Amino acid sequence: MTQVEVLSLSAPERRRRRMVVMMGVLGVFALVAFFIIPKQHDKATFGFVMDKEWVAVHEWAINSRHGSLGFAILAILAAILAYFQFRARKTIRIASAIFGVSFLMSFLCWAASGKFIPLTGLLQGGLLLAVPLIYGAMAGVLCERSGVINIAIEGQLLAGAFASGVLASLTQKTWIGLLIAPFAGALIAYLLAVFAIKFAIDQVILGFVLNVLVIGLTDFLYKRLLIPYQTTWNSGPILSPIKIPVLWKIPILGPIFFDQTIIVYLMYAIVILIHVGLFRSKWGLRMRAAGEHPTAAESVGINVNRTRFRNVILAGAIAGLGGAYFTIGAVGPFGKEMTAGKGFIALAALIFGRWSPLGAVSAALIFGFADNLQGVLSIIGTAIPSEFMLMAPYVATIIAVTGFVGRVRAPAADGVPYKRGESV
Amino acid sequence: MSLELRAVTKSFGALIANDHIDLKVGDGEIHAILGENGAGKSTLMNVVYGLLQPDAGEILVDGEEIKISGPADALAAGIGMVHQHFMLIPVFTVAENIVLGHEKTNKFGILELSKAKEEIRRVSAEFNFDVDPDSLVETLPVGIQQRVEIIRALIYDAKVLILDEPTAVLTPQETDELLRNMKILRDKGTSIVFITHKLREVQEAADKITVIRRGKVVGNPLVTASQEELASLMVGRPVALDVYKKAITPGPVALSVKNLNVHDITGRRLVKNVTFDVHEGEILAVAGVQGNGQSELAKAIVGLEEFIDGSIVLDGKDITTWSVHDTLYSGIAYVPEDREHDGLISSFSIAENLILDTFDTPPYAKGPVMSPTIVAREAEVRVKEFDVRLQSVQDSAASLSGGNKQKVVLARELSRPVKLVVASQPTRGLDVGSIEFVHQRIISERDSGKAVLIFSTELDEVTDLADRIAVMYRGEIIAMVAATTSREDLGLLMAGVHPEGTRS
Numbered sequence: 001m002t003q004v005e006v007l008s009l010s011a012p013e014r015r016r017r018r019m020v021v022m023m024g025v026l027g028v029f030a031l032v033a034f035f036i037i038p039k040q041h042d043k044a045t046f047g048f049v050m051d052k053e054w055v056a057v058h059e060w061a062i063n064s065r066h067g068s069l070g071f072a073i074l075a076i077l078a079a080i081l082a083y084f085q086f087r088a089r090k091t092i093r094i095a096s097a098i099f100g101v102s103f104l105m106s107f108l109c110w111a112a113s114g115k116f117i118p119l120t121g122l123l124q125g126g127l128l129l130a131v132p133l134i135y136g137a138m139a140g141v142l143c144e145r146s147g148v149i150n151i152a153i154e155g156q157l158l159a160g161a162f163a164s165g166v167l168a169s170l171t172q173k174t175w176i177g178l179l180i181a182p183f184a185g186a187l188i189a190y191l192l193a194v195f196a197i198k199f200a201i202d203q204v205i206l207g208f209v210l211n212v213l214v215i216g217l218t219d220f221l222y223k224r225l226l227i228p229y230q231t232t233w234n235s236g237p238i239l240s241p242i243k244i245p246v247l248w249k250i251p252i253l254g255p256i257f258f259d260q261t262i263i264v265y266l267m268y269a270i271v272i273l274i275h276v277g278l279f280r281s282k283w284g285l286r287m288r289a290a291g292e293h294p295t296a297a298e299s300v301g302i303n304v305n306r307t308r309f310r311n312v313i314l315a316g317a318i319a320g321l322g323g324a325y326f327t328i329g330a331v332g333p334f335g336k337e338m339t340a341g342k343g344f345i346a347l348a349a350l351i352f353g354r355w356s357p358l359g360a361v362s363a364a365l366i367f368g369f370a371d372n373l374q375g376v377l378s379i380i381g382t383a384i385p386s387e388f389m390l391m392a393p394y395v396a397t398i399i400a401v402t403g404f405v406g407r408v409r410a411p412a413a414d415g416v417p418y419k420r421g422e423s424v
Numbered sequence: 425m426s427l428e429l430r431a432v433t434k435s436f437g438a439l440i441a442n443d444h445i446d447l448k449v450g451d452g453e454i455h456a457i458l459g460e461n462g463a464g465k466s467t468l469m470n471v472v473y474g475l476l477q478p479d480a481g482e483i484l485v486d487g488e489e490i491k492i493s494g495p496a497d498a499l500a501a502g503i504g505m506v507h508q509h510f511m512l513i514p515v516f517t518v519a520e521n522i523v524l525g526h527e528k529t530n531k532f533g534i535l536e537l538s539k540a541k542e543e544i545r546r547v548s549a550e551f552n553f554d555v556d557p558d559s560l561v562e563t564l565p566v567g568i569q570q571r572v573e574i575i576r577a578l579i580y581d582a583k584v585l586i587l588d589e590p591t592a593v594l595t596p597q598e599t600d601e602l603l604r605n606m607k608i609l610r611d612k613g614t615s616i617v618f619i620t621h622k623l624r625e626v627q628e629a630a631d632k633i634t635v636i637r638r639g640k641v642v643g644n645p646l647v648t649a650s651q652e653e654l655a656s657l658m659v660g661r662p663v664a665l666d667v668y669k670k671a672i673t674p675g676p677v678a679l680s681v682k683n684l685n686v687h688d689i690t691g692r693r694l695v696k697n698v699t700f701d702v703h704e705g706e707i708l709a710v711a712g713v714q715g716n717g718q719s720e721l722a723k724a725i726v727g728l729e730e731f732i733d734g735s736i737v738l739d740g741k742d743i744t745t746w747s748v749h750d751t752l753y754s755g756i757a758y759v760p761e762d763r764e765h766d767g768l769i770s771s772f773s774i775a776e777n778l779i780l781d782t783f784d785t786p787p788y789a790k791g792p793v794m795s796p797t798i799v800a801r802e803a804e805v806r807v808k809e810f811d812v813r814l815q816s817v818q819d820s821a822a823s824l825s826g827g828n829k830q831k832v833v834l835a836r837e838l839s840r841p842v843k844l845v846v847a848s849q850p851t852r853g854l855d856v857g858s859i860e861f862v863h864q865r866i867i868s869e870r871d872s873g874k875a876v877l878i879f880s881t882e883l884d885e886v887t888d889l890a891d892r893i894a895v896m897y898r899g900e901i902i903a904m905v906a907a908t909t910s911r912e913d914l915g916l917l918m919a920g921v922h923p924e925g926t927r928s
Contacts, residue, residue: 298475301494
């Protein structure tokens with residue numbers, strides 16, 4: 001297509017404008033809902049220490065109304081800053097980060113009035129809840145960038161959780177559970193690959209069917225095997241956290257990032273490898289070529305279907321490993337449908353993150369944090385009914401996907417089966 | 425290097441796309457393969473390039489038979505191809521596109537692009553191609569994208585370069601430049617297989633010609649053969665290449681477009697401040713290279729564009745904000761650019777396709793009930809009038825050839841009482857015989873006093889049909905010129921350049 005002069009706003013600028021408007025509205029909302037309406041003067045207390053890390057601040061207490069007001073004003077200022085950055089046609093990343101933190105703190109000052117919130121624990125829990133989302137989203141990146149829609153992330157996570165839980169229980173060794181999980185995910189991915197690539201079945205329906213298959217199969221085995229013979233089949237050990245020397249002692253950040261299990265450390269490595277690999281390696285170049293314009297890839301001698309096949313299997317292995325988090329990474333035994341829709345939230349994170357690895361990670365972290373916040377607040381008890389709190393992560397997902405993402409561009413050939421010689 | 429094909433045969437089901445084709449391309453020659461759309465030229469070249477496997481036959485390079493089971497084999501044998509639809513990945517840079525499939529990496533598996541960029545700059549400079557290895561392909565004009573494809577073939581040492589309909593997307597100036605570059609490449613020793621259906625280009629550039637018709641080689645005329653000879657060989661019967669048009673005096677203004685802007689959903693302005701009139705009994709042809717806003721302008725007139733401002737007045741009525749239904753009934757016949765998707769419903773019968781816009785009006789419908797008998801009877805009358813070749817009007821529209829599909833669209837659109845005919849690329853992809861029919865039909869509509877607005881990227885079509893010519897470039901009508909304007913001047917205008925004396 002010939003280039004056309006951009007008269008009005010470009011797509012990213014429209015998205016930024018929408019974000020600025022949303023930030024302004026939310027900032028004012030915070031002022032009204034957390035400062036003007038409530039009449040409470042109790043102190044809100046935040047804790048910053050978890051373990052024996054180096055301490056910067058132990059805890060911080062503030063008058064609830066003052067805190068809400070202060071942070072609401074900060075949020076509004078951040079929105080104004082974002083507006084000026086938008087006018088100057090710059091990115092608004094920093095302003096939106098400041099806004100996000102301020103809005104959240106304004107909310108917390110109100111919600112924690114007269115209560116204690118362990119802030120470091122809140123963040124650490126958020127990261128943990130984001131782990132399966134990040135694994136799932138990375139699986140999604142590999143699949144969809146190479147041109148196959150992966151609705152079956154949920155099933156792959158669940159298969160990984162089941163296999164690792166059972167094997168770890170049978171052998172009483174966590175490392176065997178860790179080792180087997182990728183194979184379980186890859187097996188589901190193999191089915192996806194065979195039917196989607198070789199037989200060109202509709203990938204959305206196929207993914208859905210695979211999810212149902214895994215749910216049905218694990219439910220059946222759970223009832224018939226895992227419950228009756230629980231001691232041998234379903235009482236696996238869990239991975240213990242490994243403190244990274246020195247790093248774990250960094251105040252606040254240390255316990256959050258560097259006092260985790262091997263599954264979390266593997267996740268860091270996988271995210272970095274995928275991010276660098278996708279954009280800067282031969283593997284990534286070919287994967288993206290297969291997902292964007294398979295005919296072109298084939299015309300330079302790339303075997304498109306083999307490329308897709310391999311990446312789909314690899315994606316399944318990553319999701320399977322993520323599934324191990326549910327059992328050996330967290331609770332030990334397997335539970336019925338214990339992934340509870342995390343695979344679909346991972347898919348939302350993938351789209352929210354615009355099919356980019358780092359974008360998807362950010363989205364997954366936001367979702368994970370929202371999920372954990374809900375848990376923490378329902379424990380300490382707030383004015384908000386717990387049913388609403390349970391909805392929060394999903395509402396966040398819907399707002400994120402509809403409000404902030406706008407029109408995103410999926411890989412051009414995502415979900416389109418490729419048959420040699422047909423489309424030339 | 426020489427390339428030889430012996431008795432290459434390829435069929436798709438019952439259709440024999442290539443029937444025992446023999447072809448010999450010598451060292452350092454430009455060999456034109458001439459044939460109509462659907463004659464089997466592209467299939468043949470996809471066989472040579474390994475994208476399709478032949479059912480029978482041999483491919484020889486320098487006298488030795490080689491087996492080509494995929495594009496990688498073709499590249500290794502020194503055969504490069506520039507496809508009609510570019511094989512470039514829009515979101516990649518030029519360099520990324522060129523290294524794709526032949527990537528060099530460092531010991532950590534990270535891409536090494538600096539060598540490739542150097543090579544690209546060298547080849548680009550050698551042929552004056554002006555290609556920047558770091559630019560994103562989707563931001564480049566098509567002419568440059570094509571050069572990227574050529575550079576890729578050259579970097580991988582292609583000794584035989586296949587160009588599949590390379591001029592279809594180019595402006596006349598870009599075409600001239602390409603033909604010049606082809607000769608330079610030939611003089612440096614590259615053999616070129618030049619696939620086309622444009623006679624002028626064959627005469628200008630080819631050293632040898634092979635004509636293909638319905639999958640068979642029908643002749644090897646000399647380059648001195650006249651256009652009429654080449655055309656009749658291509659079609660299989662004598663063809664009149666000139667269109668006869670009598671002079672008539674245009675009547676009052678039928679369609680008046682003022683300050684029309686069309687935006688797409690992301691806010692880009694694709695049509696900019698367009699103002700023009702079309703009179704009764706006049707053909708206004710909008711010329712321009714594809715993608716310069718013509719499609720959007722055509723759609724905007726019939727009400728298919730959402731984000732428009734300005735005014736569109738038909739016969740004194742402002743139809744700017746009317747629905748498509750109301751617009752069509754106010755007296756517009758619309759022949760869409762993509763007849764397969766927008767002009768017909770392939771799975772519906774021909775008879776049903778003929779009443780897509782009138783199914784709910786008498787005589788086809790009485791209240792909520794449609795009468796299939798009357799629909800079929802009327803269909804028989806229409807297909808006779810428009811010379812549609814078919815088995816039965818109850819067959820699906822998908823069963824028709826391109827030319828006959830277009831006749832069905834015309835038959836439907838012209839059977840309503842209309843004041844204005846809007847036709848977008850009315851003869852794209854049609855065989856010479858159908859083009860003749862469509863052109864005559866368009867002229868007879870004009871002769872009967874209707875206003876006609878055609879959009880075409882084919883210069884010949886524009887000059888043959890038009891009473892006046894509007895040239896569109898980057899969304900604007902940059903010139904309104906007489907039908908007698910020379911091809912050269914029109915070509916310059918289509919490239920956005922105002923030649924002396926045409927500024928309007």
